[in-house]
Each structure stands twice: as structure tokens, then as C-alpha cells.
Amino acid sequence: MDEFTPSHVYFVGAGPGDPELITLKGYRLLSKAEVVIYAGSLINPALLDYCQPSAKCVDSAALNLGQIIELMVSSVREGKLVVRLQTGDLALYGSIREQGEELAKQGIGFRSIAGVSSFLGAAAELGAEYTVPEVAQSLIITRMAGRTPTPELESLERFAAHQTSMAIFLSVQGIDAVVDKLLTGGYCRETPIAVVYKATWPECQVVKGTLSDIADQVKAAGINKTALILVGRFLGDEYHYSKLYDAEFSHEYRQV
Incomplete structure (x- = not known):
């Protein structure tokens, strides 16, 4: 199991909405995080129930990029484990590059935890x-x-x-x-x-x-x-069965 370090910011894909569709790694991070910055109305608030009661959870909807970075940087420098919780998977319309570049200017790295888009x-x-x-x-x-x-x-x-x-x-x-x-x-x-x-x-x-x-x-x-x-x-209605399981189709693991 990974050991999470407060020297990084963890970007976590929250999944599409169902709180059970977050990954196990994302869940573990939320349960350990001391600061969680989440994407407002786009995130199911039920996900925050996974956080410990003492965690500081901040809605980023009203914040600009500079304010988000300032919160991340100050929290990391205080030795706190920081999670940036974003919708779906980070690879689609996630804007993590700009956040990562601003963190790098402050000498802070980040890690991405994949989500379900x-x-x-x-x-x-x-x-x-x-x-x-x-x-x-x-x-x-x-x-x-x-x-x-x-x-x-x-x-x-x-x-x-x-x-x-x-x-x-x-x-x-x-x-x-x-x-x-x-x-x-x-x-x-x-x-x-x-x-x-x-x-x-x-x-x-x-x-x-x-x-x-x-x-x-x-x-x-x-x-x-x-x-x-x-x-x-x-x-639509048009459909053709896959050849993979066709009884007449040979492949590496099954010969007709």
C-alpha cells in the first residue's frame, strides 16, 4: 500500500457522482487528508463523509486559481496532507496542469489518483x-x-x-x-x-x-x-457478436 506524504498535493478523481465509485486509493486518501479542497456543486457532498471529522474541507467554487494554490501551499508547508478532489477523472477537463505548474513554482510536487469519468x-x-x-x-x-x-x-x-x-x-x-x-x-x-x-x-x-x-x-x-x-x-439496434467468444473463432487461448 502506498504511504502518503504531506510534501505533495494529491489530486483525486472523485468519480462521476456515486460515492461508491471513487477508487480505493482515493477513498484512503480522503480518510487520511487533513485539508480537502473540493470542486463545489460538481462533487457529491456524500464523499466528504469519508473524511475524518477534524479535516478542513473547502469548497473551491468561489476561489480563483491563485487562492486555491495559496491554500494548498500554506497547508503543505504546515505539514498537512492535502487532497484536491475533482470530478470524474483528472485526465478530462481537469485543469490539473495549471495547478501543478503553479505548485512547482513553489517547490511542491503533486500526484494524480485516477477516477471514473x-x-x-x-x-x-x-x-x-x-x-x-x-x-x-x-x-x-x-x-x-x-x-x-x-x-x-x-x-x-x-x-x-x-x-x-x-x-x-x-x-x-x-x-x-x-x-x-x-x-x-x-x-x-x-x-x-x-x-x-x-x-x-x-x-x-x-x-x-x-x-x-x-x-x-x-x-x-x-x-x-x-x-x-x-x-x-x-x-441503435444494430449489433454483431464479438469474435472473441465465437465457438468458431480460434485464438491464443482457445483452438477450434
Whole structure:
């Protein structure tokens, strides 16, 4: 088992919402942490129940980067074990690079503890696989350009041309524009699509449809944030069995 040292800041992926979907290592860190800086309304507060009663838990929603770094640095220099608790997995829209670079300027290192991303939680809610034999073998994870732009080569229209599975983050508030861009890029109006609000949370809500009707359904459901848009033929009826378990298919561990 790892020994945690207060000389580092630990960035922990909190998972998609269900407090039981945090990793064991993340749970152990929370149970030992003396300072926990968590990402406000994006984190299920039930996760803080894993902290010891004496832990200082700080909501970072109202803090800017400088204030967060100042809190981390002062806590580490006081010899306290610091956890930065962030949504899903840190590798997606986690902004840990900028925090890590600011910590490095202060001579403080960090370690990342992987989490379960909400795009995985959303697929679990649907009982779906993004990769379906002979239907879709790739997944595009992206977001629509907004206040934060996206590279020109990574527009929804360009990605839609691939006609594969897509998980679109941080975009449900612009569902009409998302649909328009996907149609412009090449998906047909009958392409299946699902919107999953707060995947794995108790209040999770799922809306299913096609590109022709999903926008109206989403607006009728009142969903305008904290939701993932999943689109592609993987949500449809077409399916082919995997060759891996086909009785007529030989491989390294089984010969026909």
C-alpha cells in the first residue's frame, strides 16, 4: 500500500457522482487528508463523509486559481496532507496542469489518483457499449466551443464526419447548436442520441431520442447543465457478436 506524504498535493478523481465509485486509493486518501479542497456543486457532498471529522474541507467554487494554490501551499508547508478532489477523472477537463505548474513554482510536487469519468458512468446508466463490433470501434470525447474555444480542427462538424460514437461534455446548454453541428457534419436525423443528466447520482435523468427530436425533449425535461450528450449508432439496434467468444473463432487461448 502506498504511504502518503504531506510534501505533495494529491489530486483525486472523485468519480462521476456515486460515492461508491471513487477508487480505493482515493477513498484512503480522503480518510487520511487533513485539508480537502473540493470542486463545489460538481462533487457529491456524500464523499466528504469519508473524511475524518477534524479535516478542513473547502469548497473551491468561489476561489480563483491563485487562492486555491495559496491554500494548498500554506497547508503543505504546515505539514498537512492535502487532497484536491475533482470530478470524474483528472485526465478530462481537469485543469490539473495549471495547478501543478503553479505548485512547482513553489517547490511542491503533486500526484494524480485516477477516477471514473462521467462518460463511463453515463454508458453504465444506459447499459451501453461505445464500441460495438462492425458498428463503431472508436469513441470521440469532446465539447462544443463556448467561452473556452476549441481548436479549429476539433469542431463538432469535423468530428461528426467520422460517424462514430461521440461523448460530448459541457455542451447541453446549447443542445440546439449541438444538433445543428452534428447534422451539418454528416450524422443523419435518425441517428440515436441520449442525454444523461448527473450520471450515477440519485437524481440521474436519461433522455433518449434521435437528432430530429432530442433538443425538444431535453428542453422539456429542464436539463441545461451537468449532463453528457452521447450520440452514434452504438445506441441503435444494430449489433454483431464479438469474435472473441465465437465457438468458431480460434485464438491464443482457445483452438477450434
